[in-house]
Amino acid sequence: MGERQTYVKLSEEKLIPKSDILSLLRTYNCYHEGKNFQLRTREEDGELILEGLLNIYWGLRRPIRLQMYDDNERFRLNRNDRSAVASAESNNNLLGRETGPASGDMGGQEEEDSPQLLRTRSDASFMRVQRRSKTHTARDLQRLRTHRFSINGHFYNHKTSVFTPAYGSVTNVRVNSSMTTGQVLNLLLHKFRVENHSEEFVLYMVHESGERTRLRDGEYPLVARVLYGPCEKISKIFIMEADLGEEVTYDVAQYIKFEIPVLDSFVEKLKEEEEREINKLTKKYSALRITDLKQQAITPENQAMDVDEYPPWVPNWFSSSGQRLNAEHVNPALELFHELVAETSQFKNQEETQWASVGHFIRSEARQRAAERWKDKDETTRELLQCAISTMLKVECCANATHTMDEIDLAGFCMYKSLAGLDCTFPSGFEGLIENLMSELPSGSVTYNRPVRCVHWNNTGSGVNMVTVECDDGERITADHVIITVPLGRLLLTYCTDDCK
Numbered sequence: 001m002g003e004r005q006t007y008v009k010l011s012e013e014k015l016i017p018k019s020d021i022l023s024l025l026r027t028y029n030c031y032h033e034g035k036n037f038q039l040r041t042r043e044e045d046g047e048l049i050l051e052g053l054l055n056i057y058w059g060l061r062r063p064i065r066l067q068m069y070d071d072n073e074r075f076r077l078n079r080n081d082r083s084a085v086a087s088a089e090s091n092n093n094l095l096g097r098e099t100g101p102a103s104g105d106m107g108g109q110e111e112e113d114s115p116q117l118l119r120t121r122s123d124a125s126f127m128r129v130q131r132r133s134k135t136h137t138a139r140d141l142q143r144l145r146t147h148r149f150s151i152n153g154h155f156y157n158h159k160t161s162v163f164t165p166a167y168g169s170v171t172n173v174r175v176n177s178s179m180t181t182g183q184v185l186n187l188l189l190h191k192f193r194v195e196n197h198s199e200e201f202v203l204y205m206v207h208e209s210g211e212r213t214r215l216r217d218g219e220y221p222l223v224a225r226v227l228y229g230p231c232e233k234i235s236k237i238f239i240m241e242a243d244l245g246e247e248v249t250y251d252v253a254q255y256i257k258f259e260i261p262v263l264d265s266f267v268e269k270l271k272e273e274e275e276r277e278i279n280k281l282t283k284k285y286s287a288l289r290i291t292d293l294k295q296q297a298i299t300p301e302n303q304a305m306d307v308d309e310y311p312p313w314v315p316n317w318f319s320s321s322g323q324r325l326n327a328e329h330v331n332p333a334l335e336l337f338h339e340l341v342a343e344t345s346q347f348k349n350q351e352e353t354q355w356a357s358v359g360h361f362i363r364s365e366a367r368q369r370a371a372e373r374w375k376d377k378d379e380t381t382r383e384l385l386q387c388a389i390s391t392m393l394k395v396e397c398c399a400n401a402t403h404t405m406d407e408i409d410l411a412g413f414c415m416y417k418s419l420a421g422l423d424c425t426f427p428s429g430f431e432g433l434i435e436n437l438m439s440e441l442p443s444g445s446v447t448y449n450r451p452v453r454c455v456h457w458n459n460t461g462s463g464v465n466m467v468t469v470e471c472d473d474g475e476r477i478t479a480d481h482v483i484i485t486v487p488l489g490r491l492l493l494t495y496c497t498d499d500c501k
């Protein structure tokens with residue numbers, strides 16, 4: 001049997017084979033050959049541990065709070081430096097007596113303003129300041145007493161105790177592969193004595209393309225650094241605020257570098273594509289809905305249902321102000337309206353009636369009967385019921401394909417009869433009905449684009465070939481009947497001649 005495969009943790013859930021890590025590590029150390037960033041390995045309880053320096057770039061947008069004093073470390077001056085400080089203090093006292101109260105603030109803080117560094121002992125900048133301390137002038141020593149050094153050699157006034165590192169500046173910490181993201185953050189903040197809590201910050205792997213991936217709390221930043229490669233021009237680890245930073249996927253990163261006009265054109269293309277997809281989906285849904293409705297309509301139960309011309313009424317009533325009305329309050333108006341419509345059947349085929357149209361009959365009778373039936377109701381309720389009757393007249397206009405019921409003859413209003421069965425919806429609209437009827441005709445019976453010059457009527461009364469249609473090309477077509485759909489006024493104005501009788 002071969003050797004048992006060992007793994008290195010990439011995160012709490014993910015593992016990577018040890019052999020792959022060692023191969024990547026050789027590439028990593030070869031890239032940093034001769035530098036301090038090469039990583040070392042060791043075995044601990046059978047587990048491979050990597051350790052070394054990890055570069056982290058500052059990506060903060062808000063100031064961070066720094067400790068006023070170092071926990072363990074103080075900057076000590078030698079005997080010669082102390083004499084120089086004493087000389088500087090005497091000069092400052094003389095200057096303070098000349099300038100007034102400005103020196104009082106400085107004198108009250110002599111013990112507090114002793115020079116310090118917010119660096120650990122491993123920081124090279126701290127050692128550099130120590131070596132230069134013997135050559136400080138009195139002015140430099142006074143500055144050291146009122147300022148202290150911080151991140152990347154920058155200093156800030158201790159009275160404010162806040163500092164914003166330059167965006168993109170780099171620092172490093174010594175970590176190992178068993179340290180999680182939270183531990184690395186704590187180590188970095190402790191190095192610079194940052195008072196902010198580590199939960200306020202996160203680490204991101206930022207790529208050259210603009211892609212940004214957050215390192216989760218359970219991930220190991222040093223292992224991630226090895227996996228992404230040693231070149232920091234391709235990817236860098238940034239520290240950012242938890243509430244300001246956000247992940248950027250690779251697809252989104254491709255568009256970030258484009259100019260606004262180019263992005264606008266992309267948006268327009270996406271909108272067009274979205275509209276096409278919506279139209280396709282709408283047509284598909286409509287076809288499925290029509291098919292479903294058609295199948296429901298042709299069932300024997302629905303075909304036997306006789307609802308006359310008035311299907312079940314499920315109204316929603318609203319006032320002019322948008323307030324929804326109770327349907328029960330409007331029922332008296334509906335009952336009266338349907339009663340009047342039913343009474344129109346008594347005028348069927350009558351040559352003369354008291355009312356000129358259906359609209360006149362319903363309005364006249366509604367006013368008269370409402371005055372008798374609703375005399376006990378208040379004026380507001382009577383006005384509401386009258387408005388409901390007017391609304392039902394408008395609904396009736398839609399059913400009769402007219403803009404007013406005043407144009408509908410009362411004598412012929414009930415001459416038609418609705419067939420039993422539910423209405424059917426044709427998939428291709430009214431054209432589908434015509435095509436279905438034409439499919440039963442002999443081939444060649446229907447022709448198009450044949451302008452007609454004249455229609456001749458044969459008044460012999462024989463009942464055979466009573467009509468002759470003359471086309472522009474001279475062809476004559478004989479028939480028993482002809483249906484003309486040209487408006488009568490247009491026909492009289494343009495097509496009627498002495499020859500056309």
